[in-house]
Amino acid sequence: MTTKQATPPEASYRQPFYKRVLGVTELGVFAAVAVFFVAFTLADKSMANPANLARMALQGSFLGLAAFAMSFLMIAGEIDLSSGGTAGLSAAVAGVLMMNFGWPEWASCTAALAAAVLVGLLNAFITLKVHMPSFFATLGTSFLVSGLAIWILKGAWFYVADQIPALLKVLNPSPLFALPWIFIALLMAYLVGDFLMRTSRLGPTLMAVGGNRRAAEIVGINVPLVKTLCFVFVSVCCGLAGILVMAYSGTTDASIGDGWLLWVIAIAIIGGGSLQGGTGSIIGAFFGTVLIQIIRMGLLNANVQTNAQGIVIGVILIVAASLDVLRRKSIQY
Amino acid sequence: MTDVVTNKRIEAGAADRQPLLEAKGISKAFGHVQALDNVDFELYPAEVVALIGDNGAGKSTLVKILSGIYRKDSGQIYFEGQPVELRGPKDAERLAGISTVYQDLALVDVRDVGSNIFLNMESTRWGIFINFRRLYADARRVIDLLKIDMPSVRVNVGELSGGQRQGVAISRALARGRRIFIMDEPTAALGVEQQHKVNELIANLKREGKTVLVISHNLEHVFTVADRLIVLRRGKRVGTRLKSQTTKEEIVGLITAAVKGDVPD
Structure with a gap:
């Protein structure tokens, strides 16, 4: 087979160097993690203190778990605004079953995760069968599940710390730099998830579903099934995160997931995700979680007023997102 | 009701080959509008056929029936002589090896x-x-x-x-492994140079033994790539011509009814 002169042989083809560097989705967030960590450590030595790092790892794991699942869903072109509500609902279900009905720990948590699965199926049903954009569908279920959590708890809150010995173990430090077990597990999940996205058929499938739905359909991918699995995965991870927050705080109340939503989406986007779907990075969301955690902890240590933290984080987010837009443009023809 | 003239011309071009895909007596109505009226249609291996006609002539209805998107009201489709029932795009791909390349390309x-x-x-x-x-x-x-x-x-x-x-x-x-490629207005959004590339692409597909069905408004393009032209007018197949035996004037006439078709209107 002879090819035309205009076509250079495959082996000699290489992207220019700057494109290969700028083409790394996680470049920006990784650089930001490094810059902010160094800056905050220079400002206050306690930042790099091992005890401080372990505490950050523990506190960041809950959002990190939700953001992990959310980045898959966003690559598949959908979004779940009910993540915080689902976390609250799971915690409420687990708490009520343990305290009011005397269920054992494992049964209560299983039931709580089952409730989360139902939320995911409901999100998928409204989005895929009623054909409503997931932005609106999950906005609705967000109110619904938050309301359910409040209704289940009847405005009360429970002290559950004595009932959950197994869950508390997950939060204990591991032998590895005293980082908590939950963080180690989450890091493994991120690494495996990212690896599978790059090497298995998971990546092409999710990116096709989110990048061009018609293309996915033409080649025979079951688009509704893929999206449904992603919705359920997000809900289960959020439900699990809610249960873990309950274990961490020792109490159940309906407001466990309040304010999660914006953090989770911010993390996924900082990590390289896109609201249009099709692109994103799993490991990028990990760095996004780390970045958010560093900034929150750094501002706290630097004695920035709690009232002013939102302003600082907002500015950082906008600057980070703008730089990423520039990066993407610079590598396009 | 296949007419003699049409058949003669096909045989002249296709010799004694068996059609790869054949449709007989296809009709389709949308409410009171008869989009296709008893249309016969055939594709041979390794040929490029252009399906032409004015807006509303029934081109896209016919193509959508062949690619399994619409169900026909009556008629029968054969693939390699065997009757096939196309209930959806997947059937068209698996049973009849038909692949439709849409304008948006879906990449x-x-x-x-x-x-x-x-x-x-x-x-x-x-x-x-x-x-x-x-x-x-x-x-x-x-x-x-x-x-x-x-x-x-x-x-x-x-x-x-x-x-x-x-x-x-x-x-x-x-x-x-598809054998029939339906291309819907493949050059519509392209510049002159890119049109040439598409023409080469079609020629190479034919050389590989594939069949290409081009739906196009662009007569210039049709006369460049097609071996055979099938003209639809108001749901009827009014003419079939080998490119070597016709002129643009005749084809335009068939499209606009200025030239009398092979079947009565």
Whole structure:
């Protein structure tokens, strides 16, 4: 087979160097993690203190778990605004079953995760069968599940710390730099998830579903099934995160997931995700979680007023997102 | 009610070959509008056929029936002489090897050429990990077969020109073993140079023994690529001409009814 002169042989083809560097989705967030960590450590030595790092790892794991699942869903072109509500609902279900009905720990948590699965199926049903954009569908279920959590708890809150010995173990430090077990597990999940996205058929499938739905359909991918699995995965991870927050705080109340939503989406986007779907990075969301955690902890240590933290984080987010837009443009023809 | 004239002309061009795909007496109505009225249709191996006609002549209805999107009211479709029932696009692909390349091409812009061609049929190691080396080598082979200008099969499809994108969409269908390629207005959104690329692409498909059905308004383009022209007018097949035996004037006349068709209106 002879090819035309205009076509250079495959082996000699290489992207220019700057494109290969700028083409790394996680470049920006990784650089930001490094810059902010160094800056905050220079400002206050306690930042790099091992005890401080372990505490950050523990506190960041809950959002990190939700953001992990959310980045898959966003690559598949959908979004779940009910993540915080689902976390609250799971915690409420687990708490009520343990305290009011005397269920054992494992049964209560299983039931709580089952409730989360139902939320995911409901999100998928409204989005895929009623054909409503997931932005609106999950906005609705967000109110619904938050309301359910409040209704289940009847405005009360429970002290559950004595009932959950197994869950508390997950939060204990591991032998590895005293980082908590939950963080180690989450890091493994991120690494495996990212690896599978790059090497298995998971990546092409999710990116096709989110990048061009018609293309996915033409080649025979079951688009509704893929999206449904992603919705359920997000809900289960959020439900699990809610249960873990309950274990961490020792109490159940309906407001466990309040304010999660914006953090989770911010993390996924900082990590390289896109609201249009099709692109994103799993490991990028990990760095996004780390970045958010560093900034929150750094501002706290630097004695920035709690009232002013939102302003600082907002500015950082906008600057980070703008730089990423520039990066993407610079590598396009 | 196949008319003598039409048959003679087909036989002149297609010798004694059996049609790859044949449709007989296809009718389709939308409410009171008879979009297709007892239309016969046939495609032979390794030929390029242009389906032409004015807006509302029934071109897209016929194509959508062949690609399984619409159900016909009556008539029968045969693939290699065997009757087939096309209940959906998947049937058209699997039972009749028909692949439709739509105007929007339906490519994943954020993935590279190789990944698009073999999307959802990637060969894997241990059933899990994609064998990328093999995938790119296979992709290169398909691209070279069609002589598509492509610096690398690792370039994202979003960075390609219109002609190259057509090439990727065709390669994707070719890799799936399709034998009939329906191209809907393939040159509509392309510049002159890119149109040439698409013409070459069609010629290369034919050389590989594939059948191409082009739906086009562009008579210039049709006369460049097609072997045979089928003219529809108001739901009827009014003429079939070999390119070598007709003129643009005659075809325009058939489209606009200035020339009397082979069947009564």
